[in-house]
Amino acid sequence: MATSPAVDVTRLLAGERRTLAKAITLIESTRDDHQQAAQGLLESVLPHTGRSVRIGITGIPGVGKSTFIESFGLHLVKLGKKVAVLAVDPSSPISGGSILGDKTRMELLSREPHAFIRPSPSAGTLGGVAHKTRETMLLCEAAGYDVVIVETVGVGQSEYEVASMVDFFLVLMLPNAGDELQGIKKGILELADALVINKADGESSNLAERTRGHYQSAVNLLHYTTFWTPRVMTCSALKHERIDAVWGMISDYRAEAERNGFLAEKRAQQNTDWMKKLLHEMLELRLSQNPQIRKLMPELERQVTAGSMTPYAAARQVVSLL
Ligand SMILES: Nc1nc2c(ncn2[C@@H]2O[C@H](COP(=O)(O)OP(=O)(O)OP(=O)(O)O)[C@@H](O)[C@H]2O)c(=O)[nH]1
Ligand SMILES: [Mg+2]
Numbered sequence: 183m184a185t186s187p188a189v190d191v192t193r194l195l196a197g198e199r200r201t202l203a204k205a206i207t208l209i210e211s212t213r214d215d216h217q218q219a220a221q222g223l224l225e226s227v228l229p230h231t232g233r234s235v236r237i238g239i240t241g242i243p244g245v246g247k248s249t250f251i252e253s254f255g256l257h258l259v260k261l262g263k264k265v266a267v268l269a270v271d272p273s274s275p276i277s278g279g280s281i282l283g284d285k286t287r288m289e290l291l292s293r294e295p296h297a298f299i300r301p302s303p304s305a306g307t308l309g310g311v312a313h314k315t316r317e318t319m320l321l322c323e324a325a326g327y328d329v330v331i332v333e334t335v336g337v338g339q340s341e342y343e344v345a346s347m348v349d350f351f352l353v354l355m356l357p358n359a360g361d362e363l364q365g366i367k368k369g370i371l372e373l374a375d376a377l378v379i380n381k382a383d384g385e386s387s388n389l390a391e392r393t394r395g396h397y398q399s400a401v402n403l404l405h406y407t408t409f410w411t412p413r414v415m416t417c418s419a420l421k422h423e424r425i426d427a428v429w430g431m432i433s434d435y436r437a438e439a440e441r442n443g444f445l446a447e448k449r450a451q452q453n454t455d456w457m458k459k460l461l462h463e464m465l466e467l468r469l470s471q472n473p474q475i476r477k478l479m480p481e482l483e484r485q486v487t488a489g490s491m492t493p494y495a496a497a498r499q500v501v502s503l504l
Contacts, residue, residue, distance in 0.1 A: 188219070191226050197264070197326040199298060209317045210303045224317060227324035232449070234266075234323045235436050238344040240336045240370075241354030246380040247333055248287035250354060250419035255291040257425050258329055264296045266322035270315050270334040270344050271302035298327065312343035313463075316456065319347065336370075345373040346452055349445060350432050355379045355397070357390035357416075371404060374412050375435065378428060382416035390416045409442055410435060465504075474503050 189208060193201040209220045241247050255265045267288070291297045303314040319330050332348055334340040345351040353374040371377075377397050382390030398414045406412070413431055417424035439445035469475055482499065485491035 189223055191223070194223075194227065194321070194325055195230055199325075202298065202321060202325045203300075205321050206300060206318050209321065210314050220317070224320060227321065231320045231323040234319075234327055234330045235432065236319065236330050236332070236348040236350070237432060238332045238334070238348035238351040239354065240334050240341050240344065240351075241380075242356070243335060245354045245356055246419045247335075247354055250378075250380060250417075250425075251331055251333060252288040252291045253419045253422050253425050254428065255288070255297055255331070256294070257422070257429060259291075259294050259296050261429075263328040264298075264326055265291075265294075266298045266300070266319075266325075266327040266330045267291070268300050268315050268318055268322070268330065268332050269302035270312050270332060270340050272311050272337050272340050298322065298325075310343075312340065312347070313460075315344075316347045341370060341373060346455060349439065349448065350375045350435055352376045352378055352428075352432075355393065357381055357386045357393045371400065371412075375410060376413045376415065376428075376431060377401070379414075379416045380419050383418035383421045383423065409438065409444055468504060469500065472503060475500055478503070 189205045190201055194205055205220075205223060208216055208223065211217065211220070239247060239251065251267055255267060258265045288299060292299050300318065303311050303318075315332060319332065322330050332344050334344045351373050353370060353376070355377055357379055379390045379393050379397070394414050394416050401412050401414055404412075415424065415427060415431070417428055419425065436445070439448070478500070482491065482496040486493050486496050
């Protein structure tokens with residue numbers, strides 16, 4: 183028997199961790215009745231969402247994401263904040279392996295009563311991993327978390343998806359002497375609100391500083407249309423150095439974006455984009471579930487392939503059946 187999907191909203195709003203975990207499990211469930219219950223739950227908590235600072239963090243494997251989040255999270259907890267850490271890992275197998283699956287590198291943070299760490303939902307769930315994470319973020323906000331960190335390894339579209347759900351997108355980098363942008367995906371620079379060069383300690387300190395210079399020049403070449411120009415800085419997650427400066431930068435951004443209306447505008451745009459994405463997904467689902475369409479599709483594909491029907495006419499015929 184599946185467990186009852188009932189989630190006590192009062193307990194969730196009171197910040198009870200077990201209730202939050204249960205609510206997230208409900209969100210992640212693919213069962214139809216669970217999905218309906220989850221949507222009902224989201225609607226009832228919606229007025230209590232939106233108050234957190236939403237931060238996205240990405241970087242290549244080994245750059246120090248886990249170490250950084252542990253150090254950063256502990257810093258925030260010390261400042262009296264409640265911190266939630268979520269992950270978007272589209273590559274994780276359904277069997278459960280996922281980033282943050284092994285919490286050992288965030289051992290101290292995971293033991294903090296004011297920190298909540300949740301691994302990535304399984305890949306292959308309907309609507310995608312990022313979609314679940316977005317809803318999970320809302321639940322965390324309702325449960326009173328002041329900062330929500332969303333981590334991704336940057337497989338496929340995941341950086342874009344994470345950037346489109348957060349207020350501030352941070353890209354962690356390695357100190358690197360090369361003057362070309364190491365392993366950085368095209369377009370990531372445009373997404374980043376900050377580039378933070380990690381491992382700026384010991385022998386790498388000087389290299390990190392030179393790397394900072396390189397990235398600063400790269401950023402200076404881009405044209406930005408908002409109030410914010412991406413910052414480039416260094417830190418050491420391992421030595422807990424300049425972690426406070428990273429938080430200082432993000433809180434400055436947040437305060438200014440709130441004051442000048444940029445934050446409200448950005449979130450409104452993100453919501454509209456999300457709605458459109460959901461609409462596409464729902465339409466696709468309707469298409470794939472329609473028995474008439476399913477029956478007709480192979481024949482239409484055959485005709486389009488053979489050139490006896492135009493793609494336009496075939497698509498129209500499908501849509502007319504909806
Ligand atoms: N010297 C130094 N080493 C660091 C720093 N941050 C992380 N490391 C080390 O770099 C290695 C990788 O760190 P992780 O935090 O696991 O990196 P990650 O980005 O989470 O890696 P994946 O989970 O594989 O994507 C570990 O051995 C860390 O101890 C740092 O600031 N300085
Ligand atoms: Mg990691």
